[in-house]
Amino acid sequence: MDALKTLxxxxxxxxxxDPRADRSGYLDEEERYVALAIPRRKREFHAGRACAGAAMNALGLTRVPIPAANDRSPVWPDGxxxxxxxxxxxxxxAVGLKAHGYLSMGLDVEPAEALPADLFDAICTRQEQDWLEDRPLSERALLARTIFSAKEATYKCQYPLTGMMMDFQDLEISLGTYSFGATFRKDIKDFTKGTVLPGSLAVQDGYIFSAMVMTTQSRWNSR
Structure with a gap:
């Protein structure tokens, strides 16, 4: 998927x-984290670890187990x-090396489908909903799904750095064509209220992709 390379x-x-595919060769050290899970959850878990292992191989690293923390987030190997x-x-x-300056990254994939209207209030801030109401009616639900995806990517990126849970209302998203800005609506450790983090967007083959990267060179703005 060419769109992924732009992120x-x-x-x-x-x-x-494809997480629906049958696969073998998963690591026993990883299997114990989903031993009691339903088949679908197992397939998704092992597909994710297999993709991560292949990405590590592409960087010249040996695949090693990626455990799950108590909060179910991946525990990446040193470096x-x-x-x-x-x-x-x-x-x-997506996998990068700390030696290349990477601190954290967040990635989200969603089907390019309408977000159910009954979720708008939970996911979108009042300002985001006002912005959606100015868009053509036929586009609103898909744009709301994109806002959801951008918030997921932002949450995943900040969590390894802060260890803090966030609510959908704690972030406000400004969408561009291929990018977004995520504004913190309250202090989350080093990310003070008003901090704006940049992210990337892509849509291809019926999927929405959102991504965010933090590096040692990252600078974020407060407004």
Missing amino acids: FPDDVAIVHD VVGSISHCDTLCVA
């Missing part, structure tokens, strides 16, 4: 696969930064 710098490895996302029909993993 990250060239030295980030990105691998995708590695990554993110995994999946929907029903696609799984994607």
Whole structure:
């Protein structure tokens, strides 16, 4: 998928696969985290780890187990930064090296489908809803899904740095054509209220992709 290559710098490895596919060769150390899970959850988990392992291989690293923390987030090996996302029909993993200056990254994939209207209030701030109301009616629900995706990518990117849970209302998204800005609506450790983090967007083959990268050179704005 060419769109995925636009989301990250060239030295980030990105691998995708179909989580519905039967697979073998998963690591026993990873299987224990989903031993009691339903088959669908197992397939998604192992597809994500397989993609992450292939991405590490692409960077010249040996695949090693990627455990799950108590909060179910991936525990990456020393020196590695990554993110995994999946929907029903696609799984994607992105992996970079701390030696290249990467601190954290967040990736989200969603089907390019309308967000149910009954979720608008929970996911979108009042300002986001006002912005949506100015868009053509036929576009609003898909744009709301894109806002959701951008918030997911932002949350995944900030969490390894802060260890803080966030609510959808804690972020406000400004959408561009191929980018977005995520504004913090309250203090989250080093990210003070008003901090704006930049992210990337892409749409291809019926999927919405959102991504965010933090590096040692990142600078964020407060407004």
